[in-house]
Amino acid sequence: MPQRTLYRSPSGDVEAAVARPPAGGPPWPALLLVHDVFGLVSHFEKLADRFAAEGYYVLAPELYSHDAVRKTLDDKDIERAIPLRNAIQRQGADLEETLAKQPEERRDALRRTLHWLMHRDSSTCFPDLEAGLAHLAAQPDVRSDRLGAIGYCRGGTLVGALAASGAPLAAAVIYYGASPPAADVPKIRCAIQGHYGGEDPTVTSTVPPFAEAMAACGKSFEQHVYAGARHAFFSDDRPTYHAEAARIAWPRTVAFLAAHLGKP
DSSP states (O other): OOEEEEEEETTEEEEEEEEOOSSSOSOEEEEEEEOOTTOSOHHHHHHHHHHHHTTOEEEEEOTTTTOTTGGGSOHHHHHHHHHHHHHHHHHOOOHHHHHHTSOGGGHHHHHHHHHHHHHOOOTTHHHHHHHHHHHHHTOTTEEEEEEEEEEETHHHHHHHHHHHTTOOOSEEEEESOOOOOGGGGGGOOSEEEEEEETTOHHHHTTHHHHHHHHHHTTOOEEEEEETTOOTTTTOTTSTTOOHHHHHHHHHHHHHHHHHHHOOO
């Protein structure tokens, strides 16, 4: 399993996991791995090890390092609360009526979880991510000219935003995250690869205008949409896991990173 570490950000210390390649010598190309709505759970620690085995020095920040409430929530309640949140926000469902349909013994926990999902403070996430990239570039075992970032769900959205900020990335991979605004495309300095579920219209519908803007600016954007796959299809710890889509997406991701970051 990866080692735990801390790095400094304007908002304070940020917890993170570090995974180093098991073979070969430094300096290595490096990868910033950005978690989904659940945080730096075991799925992402295992994923950090998978990328390290491919030859990358991996830093996976815990972007909830400053979120005391997240530490009190159960992962299963977050999983249960996500579709309830979607019904409330996208379909205008009433909160209390929605909760009344849930098992009585889970209602209080789900109410707290829903409040967190809908009102959590995300103001430190992007600065912590930028600080993580700077920390990664400063490591003596890392090739600072071969930095990549990959994110899933909300993490994918953040990776897109990081690339669109003009960050010094050589590659970025977005898994079912919302695409950056077309107006920010001129600032992007790296090739981007995207993986999207065919049954995830809220996210996948943001891809065509982004692809058009990337093409108009002469920038590289490789997109893959997986028929029958829903949001979070790559997470093997979630009910939305789509084994076939995940099986196809992995070698595509590894090949893209190798092409743009190289390998030791």
